Amino acid sequence: MYDPASAIKGKQAVFEAHPENTAVKALADLATDAKFDRAELTLTVARENIVAAAKAVQQAGYNFLEDVTAVDWYPSEPRFQISYSILSHKLKERVRLVVRLDGEDAALDSITSVWPSANFYEREVFDLFGVHFGGHPNLRRIMMPEDWKGHPLRKDYPVEGYR
């Protein structure tokens, strides 16, 4: 069974345990926090730095953006966690970049300039969570109708009946 004590938490500890990891090396300056848990590397970056961080891991060989998604930790703050799952076809490794956002001002820069595939993923996060991506070429709803009120995957969205 899984033992929570096996996780390595904190930037210092992860960077000491995996000094040779390509993503760790690439984000030595930009990452603010790190976690190595269940054989998965998670690096936290500040929201101003997400485009720079995406470019840095791309140059380090992580060439494929698999997914952008969000988790709503309502009612705690910072409320939103945006997770970027990035894969390297050559290294056969993946790294997860995480940005934490406050509920009041849920906005960050789009990484469509680094990976065009972020277009649909970010539109999905915008549609279902209401997180705004600055610089996105076409930030419209993708699944819900244009005139839909609210963002269904938020935790405070009513599940049953009318509000």
Place this chain on the structure above:
Amino acid sequence: MTPPVEELTGVAAIDPGIDDLIANSARNRQNPPSKDQTMIINMGPQHPSTHGVLRLVIEVDGETIVGLAPDIGYLHTGIEKTCEAKFYQQVVPMTDRIDYLCPMTNNLAYALAVEKLLGLEIPERAQYLRVLFNELTRIQSHLVWLGTHAMDIGALTVFLYCFREREDLLRIFEAVAGQRMMTSYVRVGGLSLEPPRDIYEKIRTFLKNFPAHVDEYEGLLQTNPIWMNRLKGVGYLSAEDAIALGVTGPPLRASGVDFDVRRDMPYSGYEKFQFNVPVSDVGDVWARYIVRMQEFRESVKICLQALDGLPEGHIVADAPKIILPNREQMKTQMESLIHHFKIVTEGFGVPAGEATSSVEAPHGMMNYYVVSDGTAKPYRVHMRNPGFATLQALETMCKGRLLADVVAVIGSIDIVLGEIDR
């Protein structure tokens, strides 16, 4: 554009002659068409070739495509939201509904993510059976792809043949899981049932006959000049574009990127199997067809290895607080009865954290991202389905081609709208 009435008098105006036609077409080629020369065509939301509810807004100049925008969002199953209200084990039947052509692959991807969160060790027999039925699911899904793709282009016979073979597979699934399409066979911690003893012989018979059927399809299609001309050189996608646009699976390998999750980041014991990963660097619809036809044969190889090497043992992990006890134990042992009651009424807690699983589904790479807050219900389940990303590449593949080519290209990326619109 309708010319003014007075211009229609005189032979030259009605029949402009071949020189004028050439001059006109040359002008159209050199200058990008302005808005008043193009027309918007709506394909779908219920077009038979879009394989579900998908609307494509296509801007055409004559018959040439100059712009294309997919408009998804008609199903509204709300599946990710629903998962948050279920116990971990109850999410498994939900994952069947994501992609109805490969339910077992979806079950497996979800189970792998939760098992990673739990740190569960799965017995080898369960892993071999998971691989076996996943590869049978791949054959089944590819059969539907080949049949409907051929039918879109106009070859109806192949469609009937493919569904004949698919029926054999669905009967096998029914005997194993009790259901033809929504199998829910893979569970967190193992499998739901031990397959009946006589099923292995039936699978062997199917695998023995199947390569001859693949030859039959190839004989029907690859000697057909219409099929060849509709596929070759159509829907080109370069390797750089494929990676930039998030394309995975057979379309990625047909563009020349040699990456397969089964081989490169093995899961569920795939590292024990010998198989080739078909790759083509041509990047058109024809290459995607060839890659999938070769995958048929590789899947047969993997299935035979799984049958030959199938070890004895349990099909569920040794974790009484997570796996339901069998009926006999439940009736004779008090402990088992308590576990059964607790699991059914309260579910099981999963240590807090997040995990991503990644499997190679028939349509491409499928990831499940499961976040746990330590309770018995998942805090968040996110599915990264291959069709959603591949759909972004449709415009790149279709631009500059004719309207009729859209049908061939959609068939070649093999989309299922259940996985695109959640």
